[in-house]
Amino acid sequence: GGIITQTPKFLIGQEGQKLTLKCQQNFNHDTMYWYRQDSGKGLRLIYYSITENDLQKGDLSEGYDASREKKSSFSLTVTSAQKNEMAVFLCASSITGGNTLYFGAGTRLSVL
Amino acid sequence: QQQVRQSPQSLTVWEGETAILNCSYEDSTFNYFPWYQQFPGEGPALLISIRSVSDKKEDGRFTIFFNKREKKLSLHITDSQPGDSATYFCAAIASSSFSKLVFGQGTSLSVVP
Numbered sequence: 309g310g311i312i313t314q315t316p317k318f319l320i321g322q323e324g325q326k327l328t329l330k331c332q333q334n335f336n337h338d339t340m341y342w343y344r345q346d347s348g349k350g351l352r353l354i355y356y357s358i359t360e361n362d363l364q365k366g367d368l369s370e371g372y373d374a375s376r377e378k379k380s381s382f383s384l385t386v387t388s389a390q391k392n393e394m395a396v397f398l399c400a401s402s403i404t405g406g407n408t409l410y411f412g413a414g415t416r417l418s419v420l
Numbered sequence: 421q422q423q424v425r426q427s428p429q430s431l432t433v434w435e436g437e438t439a440i441l442n443c444s445y446e447d448s449t450f451n452y453f454p455w456y457q458q459f460p461g462e463g464p465a466l467l468i469s470i471r472s473v474s475d476k477k478e479d480g481r482f483t484i485f486f487n488k489r490e491k492k493l494s495l496h497i498t499d500s501q502p503g504d505s506a507t508y509f510c511a512a513i514a515s516s517s518f519s520k521l522v523f524g525q526g527t528s529l530s531v532v533p
Contacts, residue, residue: 400463407469
């Protein structure tokens with residue numbers, strides 16, 4: 309088995325601040341994902357990456373940047389935090405072309 | 421536009437009852453439908469899945485019923501237990517899409533002892 313570790317677990321930011329969320333996986337999976345979870349809206353794909361240094365935009369990429377520094381890690385940057393924004397950001401991984409995603413526990417973002 | 425819709429948004433059942441969670445979709449190219457279970461403070465985890473060539477998939481107390489013609493599916497949880505209290509996400513993907521699952525908005529299930 310493996311595990312996905314997301315840091316930090318909780319993130320409080322100020323309006324307009326640039327915030328970075330990190331994700332590490334030891335499944336040795338090629339593909340990694342960032343999803344945003346809002347209450348009542350399900351999970352929406354922000355970015356995904358099929359290999360190191362690859363980046364693909366999801367449906368919700370505006371306002372975010374991502375970086376796949378190495379196979380095991382995938383970072384997400386909120387380029388300018390929006391006031392009163394509250395959401396959970398979930399990182400996931402899968403084998404290439406695989407339909408089963410393995411999720412981390414999430415980073416909970418609050419913007420004051 | 422929500423391609424995968426779930427109902428109800430929240431559901432409360434008594435322990436021992438059968439909980440029925442509904443899901444519908446629009447894209448006729450979707451052919452694989454996983455259900456994910458998420459407990460508070462955790463990430464979602466795959467619970468059970470079905471391919472469009474089947475109309476039923478069973479795993480213990482969890483059963484998916486699939487109606488391709490109506491583009492609907494449902495998750496039945498029999499003999500519901502308090503430990504089943506969680507949020508359940510229906511998802512869908514077409515074989516032509518590279519691993520881009522589309523998730524529904526989720527159903528929050530509470531099982532009362």
